[in-house]
Amino acid sequence: MSDRSTLNRNLAQMLKGGVIMDVTTPEQARIAEKAGACAVMALERIPADIRAAGGVSRMSDPKMIKGIQEAVSIPVMAKCRIGHFAEAQILEAISIDYIDESEVLSPADDVYHIDKRKFNVPFVCGAKDLGEALRRINEGATMIRTKGEPGTGDVIQAVRHMRMMQSEIRRLTSLSEDELYEAAKQLRVPYELVSYVHDNGKLPVVNFAAGGVATPADAALMMQLGAEGVFVGSGIFKSGDPVKRAQAIVKAVTNYNNPSVLAELSEDLGEAMVGINESEIQLLMAERGK
């Protein structure tokens, strides 16, 4: 076990129990690192602003990403459009630590995702359910996250995706071995992946929560539902006191099972991001790329 895919899965293991924060400037990246982020996601606009701006949203300027790479020592991730392997090649060329093939950007291909096995650099992909997660892993993703509904501050979709994935995993573990072939067919993934989940009761890669996490309580909720760590996008730098909120969410992920600590962390955080309810959204990003 010495291939790139294993090394890339291993990096995701090191991120567990941590918070990955969206940042748009070197200054924000430094704030995130100092607050205890285990990695940052470099992007030109955070999801809330992408949503507000509308139009086509693309990979960020490599120069801007490099600025963030120089500012911090923790891993730096960046997003490319679904199916846009040329954007991914560019990100690999600047030695990004993880590529997020993300539905938050406008999809470049409505049929094919990137063949991620062709890359040395690791990929994280979003998934709403077990089938999507395993299809992305089969394409070479070495980390999975819920799709949530980015930029809304509404955690309902992330909860739905995480619950769906966990309940499908539980269902799979209860199947008899001869039922796994049919399960593989239904999930549209190779038998080996289904068999792994059946035997181990979990995905073969690390699984984070993403989308709509805005408070320490949101982060704790996702961890208790089975997330191994949390992405926070707009929730931090769209809030009244980003430094304090960032630190509080980091500590909430560590102490997700300790309500008295969470109570303390939730005090006096200032204004949370305003948020949009799921039902008020025009564009459901989670529906992009299945």
Added chain:
Amino acid sequence: MKIAILALQGAFAEHETALRKLGAETFLVRNKQDWAQEKDGLVIPGGESTAMTRIMRDEELWDPIRDEILGGLPVFGTCAGLIMLDKEHLSTMNITALRNAYGRQLGSFYTDDEFKGIGRVPMTFIRAPYIAEHGDGVEVLATVDGRVVAARQGAQLVTAFHPELNDDSRIHEYFLDIVSAKSI
């Protein structure tokens, strides 16, 4: 034998699995109450040293952990755990780590090499550090391409790579031997 595993951030579950396979009792440490339990040894896992530093400071774990290590508590640090014990962090070992010494994720690699007293062991390096300088009392246990990647100072053991990511349990056994020698 009871081993505390620092569980602030990172790959602590992998150490838990490895140690339990060897029959050791373990518990996770997230705050001062957890730390107050009796223990024979400590593991500081891989992860991000900046994140661990921040949370250790905020949870007021920094000084208690440092004091017990200096008082002789056996400790095993992997990757970020190695960094945490160096002169610029907890400063319990006479070593200076170079962070991200092999560059970004594209520089991560797997190899196997000699580990003093054990033989050839698998070594997984993930955005790893190495020991750039070491002083009195530090015994070098492994080098890769001339760089020091494992060392010991008394009951303190560090590796720049991740023994918890491979099935080979000999380095964890080596640590538990240090712990048993200490508790006799």
